[in-house]
Amino acid sequence: MTVQLASILGLWGSYLPSFMRGLVITMEITGLGLAVAVVLGAILAGFKLSKFKALRVIATVYVDIIRSIPVLVLLFLAYYGLGQLGLTLSGIASATAALGAFYAALLCEIFRGGVQGVERGQREAADALGLGRVSGFVRVILPQAVLRILPPSTNQLSNIIKDSSLVVTIGVADLMARSYEASATTFEPMDMFVLAGLIYMALYLVIARAIGRWELNVQRRRG
Amino acid sequence: MSSDVVVELDGVRKCFGPRVIFDDVSLSVHRSEVVAVIGPSGAGKSTLIRCINQLNTFEKGVIRVLGHEVYGTEEGRPPLRRDDLRRLRTEIGMVFQTFNLFPHLSVMKNVMLAPQRVKGRSEAEAAAQAQELLEMIGLSHRKDAYPRQLSGGEQQRVAICRALAMEPEVMLFDEPTSMLDPELVGEVLAAIRRLAVDGMTMILVTHEMMFAKEIADTVVVVADGGIAEMGPAKEVLSTPKTERARSFLERVLLHTGGDTGPQAAASEGGFDAASGGFDDPTLSWSREVDEKGLR
Amino acid sequence: MSAITLYTGAMLQGAVITLELTAGATVVSLIAGAAGAVGRLYGPRTLKAFIFGYVETIRGLPAILQLFILYFGLTQFGIDVPAYWAAFIWLCLYGTGYAIEIFRAGLQGIPEGQHEATAALGLTRFEAMRRVIIPQAWVAMLPALTNFVVLELKNTTLVYFIGVQDIMFHARLGVSNSGQPLAIYGIAALIYIVLNGTISRVGGILEKRAAIAS
Numbered sequence: 107m108t109v110q111l112a113s114i115l116g117l118w119g120s121y122l123p124s125f126m127r128g129l130v131i132t133m134e135i136t137g138l139g140l141a142v143a144v145v146l147g148a149i150l151a152g153f154k155l156s157k158f159k160a161l162r163v164i165a166t167v168y169v170d171i172i173r174s175i176p177v178l179v180l181l182f183l184a185y186y187g188l189g190q191l192g193l194t195l196s197g198i199a200s201a202t203a204a205l206g207a208f209y210a211a212l213l214c215e216i217f218r219g220g221v222q223g224v225e226r227g228q229r230e231a232a233d234a235l236g237l238g239r240v241s242g243f244v245r246v247i248l249p250q251a252v253l254r255i256l257p258p259s260t261n262q263l264s265n266i267i268k269d270s271s272l273v274v275t276i277g278v279a280d281l282m283a284r285s286y287e288a289s290a291t292t293f294e295p296m297d298m299f300v301l302a303g304l305i306y307m308a309l310y311l312v313i314a315r316a317i318g319r320w321e322l323n324v325q326r327r328r329g
Numbered sequence: 330m331s332s333d334v335v336v337e338l339d340g341v342r343k344c345f346g347p348r349v350i351f352d353d354v355s356l357s358v359h360r361s362e363v364v365a366v367i368g369p370s371g372a373g374k375s376t377l378i379r380c381i382n383q384l385n386t387f388e389k390g391v392i393r394v395l396g397h398e399v400y401g402t403e404e405g406r407p408p409l410r411r412d413d414l415r416r417l418r419t420e421i422g423m424v425f426q427t428f429n430l431f432p433h434l435s436v437m438k439n440v441m442l443a444p445q446r447v448k449g450r451s452e453a454e455a456a457a458q459a460q461e462l463l464e465m466i467g468l469s470h471r472k473d474a475y476p477r478q479l480s481g482g483e484q485q486r487v488a489i490c491r492a493l494a495m496e497p498e499v500m501l502f503d504e505p506t507s508m509l510d511p512e513l514v515g516e517v518l519a520a521i522r523r524l525a526v527d528g529m530t531m532i533l534v535t536h537e538m539m540f541a542k543e544i545a546d547t548v549v550v551v552a553d554g555g556i557a558e559m560g561p562a563k564e565v566l567s568t569p570k571t572e573r574a575r576s577f578l579e580r581v582l583l584h585t586g587g588d589t590g591p592q593a594a595a596s597e598g599g600f601d602a603a604s605g606g607f608d609d610p611t612l613s614w615s616r617e618v619d620e621k622g623l624r
Numbered sequence: 625m626s627a628i629t630l631y632t633g634a635m636l637q638g639a640v641i642t643l644e645l646t647a648g649a650t651v652v653s654l655i656a657g658a659a660g661a662v663g664r665l666y667g668p669r670t671l672k673a674f675i676f677g678y679v680e681t682i683r684g685l686p687a688i689l690q691l692f693i694l695y696f697g698l699t700q701f702g703i704d705v706p707a708y709w710a711a712f713i714w715l716c717l718y719g720t721g722y723a724i725e726i727f728r729a730g731l732q733g734i735p736e737g738q739h740e741a742t743a744a745l746g747l748t749r750f751e752a753m754r755r756v757i758i759p760q761a762w763v764a765m766l767p768a769l770t771n772f773v774v775l776e777l778k779n780t781t782l783v784y785f786i787g788v789q790d791i792m793f794h795a796r797l798g799v800s801n802s803g804q805p806l807a808i809y810g811i812a813a814l815i816y817i818v819l820n821g822t823i824s825r826v827g828g829i830l831e832k833r834a835a836i837a838s
């Protein structure tokens with residue numbers, strides 16, 4: 107038993123540097139995908155809350171369609187499909203595009219719900235005080251909406267981390283791909299995948315904790 | 330335990346964690362007796378009656394309901410078997426502060442559910458009984474409505490029917506009117522009054538002092554971790570003997586004095602806070618509601 | 625053009641496998657998930673802790689990593705499961721983790737007063753669950769359950785990786801044989817849009833009906 111454990115730990119030790127380089131790529135893809143998703147999601151949410159029907163329809167159609175397509179299909183469309191149109195994207199760029207496009211649809215709904223969840227009375231109070239549309243939104247609505255938006259967004263962030271592992275299918279050397287490769291060379295797939303799993307879990311926990319802290323801080327500052 | 334005692338508490342202590350809510354509470358409720366439990370909020374009035382049907386457990390002492398005995402968790406007795414607990418509860422009807430009707434069932438089905446599922450009545454039997462109860466309480470025209478379509482007062486009257494459908498030996502009321510708008514209080518009190526007249530044994534936690542004085546045989550004042558005073562309703566409410574009971578009653582009546590609701594107006598006219606006494610409790614508004622609510 | 629028609633046909637055949645896996649895993653996951661949620665909420669402490677750990681593991685790990693652990697891990701221990709069944713078992717295990725969470729949230733969303741009212745009336749726990757708690761929780765859970773089926777269906781896209789011949793499997797094959805990724809993955813996307821759109825639509829109808837009924 108101890109011999110086995112020692113050999114597993116030895117194996118993990120020798121592959122850890124490679125896995126860590128993979129982790130950097132995983133985080134890179136996650137960060138880029140999240141950035142695109144937040145920006146695009148905010149724009150779409152703006153469309154949904156707009157008074158122009160055309161914009162609302164565009165956002166609704168986008169969200170409904172994109173949400174129904176598996177991320178893997180989006181990834182293949184970005185990586186292989188766009189290449190056919192002469193727009194060749196790198197693996198990381200494809201992943202950014204696919205994750206960004208998909209999670210923008212989910213974040214759009216979260217943002218919209220968060221803004222709409224702030225009572226109407228708040229908007230009216232801002233109007234009554236003569237705050238303009240923009241400063242009313244930025245100073246009054248948004249700070250309150252943030253607290254409603256954060257928890258479900260954290261959830262989506264963890265989903266982006268997990269879905270970034272799909273790049274193993276297009277040959278990007280992320281954490282997942284490295285564990286796959288290592289499992290093929292060592293013939294110890296269980297050990298390699300478990301190590302990768304632990305790292306994924308740790309990454310998620312660290313991020314969730316950091317965001318949780320921040321959330322708590324914001325809440326505390328506001329009493 | 331004399332033969333006509335329905336509920337008996339003997340040395341009951343209840344704690345939440347390290348905090349003792351009340352201790353050494355002893356009380357006997359006889360058949361057809363109406364007991365009103367009053368006292369400041371947070372004193373554990375609701376907890377006290379919830380111990381009787383074991384929605385709350387308690388630590389010390391024993392509670393007897395007819396043939397059933399429930400011991401405190403620290404009395405070293407084996408816990409009540411689940412079936413015995415259910416049997417105990419079928420003897421006791423409970424009406425909650427928040428009504429707790431089943432929102433997915435119609436008024437009729439709310440009343441029929443337990444007789445069918447617990448007593449094994451046929452649907453026809455249960456329906457006939459529910460119909461009768463709803464007629465008695467003046468709600469048979471609302472039998473197909475769903476709870477959320479009813480006013481608070483109507484919901485609470487349905488909740489009373491639901492409890493009565495199990496033909497309980499004793500009814501517990503946990504502040505049945507405190508969630509209601511003032512104008513809806515009367516109809517619920519009228520329904521409870523009707524039960525009292527019919528001889529139902531009842532334990533009622535309430536803030537309606539005038540109502541307590543009118544229908545209760547016995548008033549129990551719960552304050553500061555135990556029973557501060559207990560005795561015939563009119564005596565306790567008009568000439569409380571203990572300081573704790575007196576100070577509570579003065580505070581309550583001063584507090585409601587400024588209100589405009591019917592019961593508040595009644596207490597204003599009916600109670601002289603300085604001398605600590607009530608005058609005639611027969612109030613015109615309650616008779617009015619009686620006629621409106623329960624024909 | 626004919627290559628695309630050919631592979632579209634193949635993908636539609638793959639859709640049967642996709643739907644088979646989705647439907648089968650959904651049924652198993654919902655049953656196991658309901659039982660798991662009851663255990664998570666009302667079971668003895670060790671069971672609660674075990675189920676909590678299970679759910680967090682399933683929710684914390686990338687889907688594809690889970691599939692690999694199951695498929696390659698089993699092989700490593702000399703257990704040879706056909707790819708189709710490995711995929712099915714994984715979808716069930718995965719779905720159960722998520723279903724437990726959905727049921728738990730649904731059951732916990734029912735106010736305490738409802739439980740108390742059933743207890744005060746002397747209903748058995750089983751009857752209380754069946755007549756009062758579950759009928760209410762069901763309505764509240766419907767949107768989450770619709771999303772759940774969509775999630776399971778999307779997860780089936782990963783099973784081509786271990787050789788199960790679903791939609792993606794035929795799409796990959798078609799792309800490598802015809803060199804038409806845009807068209808073929810586009811059609812695959814369309815098939816998924818139709819399937820998931822149908823599920824969402826059915827879920828929406830059920831929600832409306834449930835809302836009217838209560």
